[in-house]
Ligand SMILES: O=C(O)C1=C[C@@H](OP(=O)(O)O)[C@@H](O)[C@H](O)C1
């Protein structure tokens with residue numbers, strides 16, 4: 001929901017090694033899609049392991065506003081009685097997607113080809129993010145959108161009453177844009193085609209197929225060509241959400257930099273379109289292993305084991321890997337500060353339009369903690385100081401961005417002096433149990449009393 005409570009100042013510092021098991025919550029991307037596809041199927045979809053973070057709860061509330069029956073049962077299973085493709089009703093209030101780019105962009109797609117209007121808003125972060133990347137392709141279906149200058153929320157969409165199928169090449173590597181188009185294509189006759197020059201996370205394609213849609217994905221000269229046959233009857237599903245590799249990144253990276261640590265993070269989804277961070281960490285020399293590799297619910301899954309890795313070295317991250325680790329660059333930049341030599345990250349201009357400008361936010365906090373950072377429009381370089389060589393002692397702004405807050409709290413576990421963030425509140429959007437999970441491993445992370 002929009003608006004934000006009182007800031008929650010937090011602090012972290014060096015202490016005991018991290019040990020034990022970290023049971024991170026369900027995957028955020030798959031959780032949003034479970035609710036939205038469940039709402040578009042006819043009958044009851046049941047979901048276990050749903051991420052109960054604020055981003056996903058806001059999507060659940062939105063699905064109710066469009067007419068689906070969404071309930072949480074006592075054992076934590078979620079039940080969604082969907083209204084069918086094209087069955088969304090017109091909401092009688094503004095749809096508030098809070099802090100969630102995924103929520104608002106996928107929901108815009110899902111309603112864009114129904115003859116209804118809906119007005120969307122979000123918090124100050126979401127209201128500053130670009131929506132034209134979604135409303136431009138949706139206009140090709142016949143959808144109309146009016147928002148603030150620069151294509152910002154609040155924004156009203158009027159769905160196409162007589163939609164036509166669309167063929168669209170993504171100008172930015174974005175699974176949110178791809179997914180919005182595919183969800184809109186569900187209620188258009190004929191074939192909707194999305195071409196992605198650089199592959200992005202493919203959960204929408206996998207899940208659409210699971211719900212019974214005909215969707216194909218083929219490599220072509222221009223990139224991946226994804227074709228969806230419109231107007232399927234989606235069949236309700238039973239979904240077990242794998243645990244989120246983007247959340248697992250925080251205890252894993254903390255274990256790599258906190259002296260003496262040895263942490264197991266079980267049951268992590270390792271879809272190749274999401275696993276780029278883990279390949280990069282191994283290239284840096286991290287003591288990181290995948291145990292018990294298996295497949296669950298159509299997604300590769302493994303238990304991650306991370307141990308303190310005092311001799312990591314900086315690397316050049318291949319730009320073509322960026323989409324598969326786009327949310328992990330903030331915490332990678334923290335690990336890079338404790339490696340020796342530079343870590344070079346190129347082809348990452350998307351980082352500038354997330355919940356915050358993540359290059360700017362991380363560079364500011366890293367510099368304040370004594371780490372040299374160079375940056376350009378779509379690249380940045382972190383000059384590692386080696387294990388034990390990072391001063392810390394900085395107070396940084398989390399800028400309504402959960403990943404910025406968590407990254408600096410992880411950093412403080414290995415800096416010479418404590419790290420502070422002005423507001424840990426946004427962490428609840430994606431990782432509501434971050435603080436108890438990290439302290440359960442032994443991390444010295446906590447809340448600070450506001451000064452009187
Ligand atoms: O589709 C998704 O679930 C997501 C796609 C990514 O955004 P972009 O599509 O903007 O790259 C990612 O940053 C976000 O956290 C989740």
Ligand SMILES: C=C(OP(=O)(O)O)C(=O)O
Nearest residue numbers: 099100101102103327354
């Ligand atoms: C970018 C993110 O989320 P969203 O775009 O859904 O707000 C994220 O979780 O890092």
